[in-house]
Amino acid sequence: MERIPALISLLVMVMVIEMARTSAEQENKSSSAGLFWSTAKEEGDLVHKAGPADDSTAAVDNADGGFSSLDGMLQWAIGHSDSAKLKETAQDVQRLSPSELNQRQLEIKELVEKLKMPSDAQLMQIALDDLNNSSLSIEDRHHALQELLILVEPIDNANDFCKLGGLAVIIRELNHPDPDIRKISAWILGKASQNNPYVQKQVLELGALAKLMEMVNSSSADEATKAFYAVSALIRNNVAGQQLFYVEAGDKMLQDILSNPSVDARLRRKAVFLVGDLAECQLENIDKAEMPFFSNHLFLKSVVDLTASNDLDLQDKALVAIKNLLQLRTTEATVFKDFCRLDDALERMKKQLEDLMLEEYHREYVIDVEGLRKEVELIFQAKLGKVITVPT
Incomplete structure (x- = not known):
């Protein structure tokens, strides 16, 4: 949390730099390269004009998560900065040399890349890539599955998980020799299928029901319980699933x-x-x-x-x-x-x-x-x- 104020300061600094440069160009490169902020009202106007839209979420890229660009992060920084400190920062910028200004820009761009958060779909893909790595340790495999267990719960995420080919990967893990991996895999299928006809259909077509019913007979009570949970989620309010359940001696x-x-x-x-x-x-x-x-x-x-x-x-x-x-x-x-x-x-x-x-x-x-x-x-x-x- 300590780096947030510093981040805002750096971001605002770059914003002021860009505005100063724009102002200088408009003045035909006059000797007054700085930016004079005369009143709080004018500061508010400048802040308002800095972004392309009034909506504070305009800077956020909903598809990828985090900030879609440096400009987007600048808009966020402006909106979350104190106007007095903003003015003070602008004055500090005027004292920096061109090389120092460029260095500040590079620092911020690097920080933006580090702080940009991936979307849920990207996180699921990362976990699936890990599970597809045959050399992955048991501990890391557990971690990837635990991540997916949380991510697949929202219905939109569960649908995206299907499109990423995640169901086939998880169904494969039902045969893993480690009982905890089998248990969590069954749990993931249950969560993804809960009240979701689209996912239910995909899982049933991939033939997972028979394997899950077999796991219900496990000597591990935890594995059996989670497998039964998945079976229930698959056939609940699903007539086709119930018929298949009966065929499999449910x-x-x-x-x-x-x-x-x-x-x-x-x-x-x-x-x-x-x-x-x-x-x-x-x-x-x-x-x-x-x-x-x-x-x-x-x-x-x-x-x-x-x-x-x-x-x-x-x-x-x-x-x-x-x-x-x-x-x-x-x-x-x-x-x-x-x-x-x-x-x-x-x-x-x-x-x-x-x-x-x-x-x-x-x-x-x-x-x-x-x-x-x-x-x-x-x-x-x-x-x-x-x-x-x-x-x-």
């Missing part, structure tokens, strides 16, 4: 996660959340055929059984999934009752929540979960009532 993967209590809790939460999300997407696309696994008895039971968990967050997400599944056309109320024993599960959960309400800790959250439980119970009874009242 229903079995979900059932295995949900029915295995030894699986990392984070992964189980993400899995049941995805089930609820997929069911909701189906409800929003009623013209699309429902996925067969939505009506699979064992699959539905694995979701209902989560309500017996001691993890309140997991129970909450399970209730959301059950609520959406109950509203699908192909799910049968009698299966929820006779095979999944949903009525017993809801009653057991009611008693558990009543006990938790006696505690102050998370009491409001418990009340919200109980409200959701009641809502599920009403939907279940309504669906069951329709079956009972149907004439034979």
Whole structure:
């Protein structure tokens, strides 16, 4: 931060030099080569006229980041300088020899080049170039991936990342022997794909879904969780992705996660959340055929059984999934009752929540979960009532 005032001073100095030279030329190279600033008003006028536009952002090159030229930086410096010091600097300039003035200009031009910031697209390209370097160290590879993890989050950056060929590079890193590199690579794909149909399509076409689903079975909980995050991001609100997910036995993967209590809790939460999300997407696309696994008895039971968990967050997400599944056309109320024993599960959960309400800790959250439980119970009874009242 200490170099900023000095930078401004140097920049203004060059600005004054250029204005002095222009003035001298207009006066047919008269002996008065200096610049006389008579009033503050005139100083303001000169400052105003120094730039080609009133917009203070005119000096900034939005495409490349930083200042687009020395002139642009001069305009910025003028606008951020004290008028009194500006006048004092102008007087100091008059005492410099021509060689000293030229030296100051060279110093500023070098500083401009050092301070010019690259754009996000340029930063992504630099990181990709590093990843394409086979001799890059593991530490530097981690650093490049961490940079991309931040850069790809904005949707425009994610789209640019595709155009730079970045997806293919990251997908290649999914096969790296280092588990952290695989984990961060999956995380990048998830962030870039989140709510972005364009990127989702590109990643799916590159065949990354099968590899990511394979990584969900990793012995590393972190790698498995990040891979599942990427899978979810790829197929969320994406019918084509969901169909491919089913072809790759995604229903079995979900059932295995949900029915295995030894699986990392984070992964189980993400899995049941995805089930609820997929069911909701189906409800929003009623013209699309429902996925067969939505009506699979064992699959539905694995979701209902989560309500017996001691993890309140997991129970909450399970209730959301059950609520959406109950509203699908192909799910049968009698299966929820006779095979999944949903009525017993809801009653057991009611008693558990009543006990938790006696505690102050998370009491409001418990009340919200109980409200959701009641809502599920009403939907279940309504669906069951329709079956009972149907004439034979």
